[in-house]
Amino acid sequence: MKIHSQTEKLEFVRTFISEAAQQFGFDEDSVQNIVLAVDEACTNIIKHSYEYASNKDIDIRIMTDDHRFEIIITHQGKPFDPKSVEIPDMPAYLASYRKGGLGMYIMRAMMDEIEYKKLPNNITEVHLIKYLRNKISR
Amino acid sequence: MFDVTISDNGEILLSGRFDASQVEKAKSIFNKIEKSSTVDFKDLEYISSAGLGVLLMTQKRLNESGQRLKLINMNKHIWDVFHYAGFNNIFEIE
Numbered sequence: 001m002k003i004h005s006q007t008e009k010l011e012f013v014r015t016f017i018s019e020a021a022q023q024f025g026f027d028e029d030s031v032q033n034i035v036l037a038v039d040e041a042c043t044n045i046i047k048h049s050y051e052y053a054s055n056k057d058i059d060i061r062i063m064t065d066d067h068r069f070e071i072i073i074t075h076q077g078k079p080f081d082p083k084s085v086e087i088p089d090m091p092a093y094l095a096s097y098r099k100g101g102l103g104m105y106i107m108r109a110m111m112d113e114i115e116y117k118k119l120p121n122n123i124t125e126v127h128l129i130k131y132l133r134n135k136i137s138r
Numbered sequence: 139m140f141d142v143t144i145s146d147n148g149e150i151l152l153s154g155r156f157d158a159s160q161v162e163k164a165k166s167i168f169n170k171i172e173k174s175s176t177v178d179f180k181d182l183e184y185i186s187s188a189g190l191g192v193l194l195m196t197q198k199r200l201n202e203s204g205q206r207l208k209l210i211n212m213n214k215h216i217w218d219v220f221h222y223a224g225f226n227n228i229f230e231i232e
């Protein structure tokens with residue numbers, strides 16, 4: 001699916017991801033975790049990569065392979081490498097009431113792998129990967 | 139769909155889905171809170187880090203004057219998110 005870079009579009013993204021993750025066979029908790037991670041990734045792109053410009057594109061694709069469920073989010077905003085964000089020590093972090101980086105922390109907690117790819121033509125891909133244990137064919 | 143209201147007894151009621159698109163709406167209520175208050179999550183289906191940030195900044199501001207938020211009636215997923223993020227250490231959650 002493709003959306004414009006507007007936080008109002010996050011609802012459509014969550015519905016799209018939720019339906020696909022359920023169809024793949026994830027339980028309800030995992031579906032909600034994946035949905036939250038994708039929401040956080042898209043919010044980061046809207047906020048940091050596109051700096052709230054509302055007419056830019058975000059493309060979201062899903063690729064599956066056996067037990068692997070992968071969401072690929074593509075944009076052409078400012079490159080942003082999730083791995084470059086230091087994972088905060090949460091007790092100290094919260095004690096100081098900082099909130100920046102919280103979305104990234106949650107993304108990492110919810111997914112098994114996060115990959116970042118910088119492609120030609122200023123294209124950036126964020127790959128969010130979750131593995132399904134005990135997959136039951138539907 | 140998201141809504142935030144203050145009930146007659148002063149409780150803050152959240153409903154719907156609290157994501158980045160709803161931050162300004164939420165701030166319009168939370169920024170007015172000046173004393174210890176209860177936030178009822180009973181009808182809240184979803185929250186992302188954007189919503190957590192509003193609660194965190196409100197708690198920070200209230201703590202400076204010895205006040206605080208108490209959070210009640212979370213669904214399981216929201217409760218899990220709070221615990222993943224360690225927010226259970228800075229909010230009283232019932």
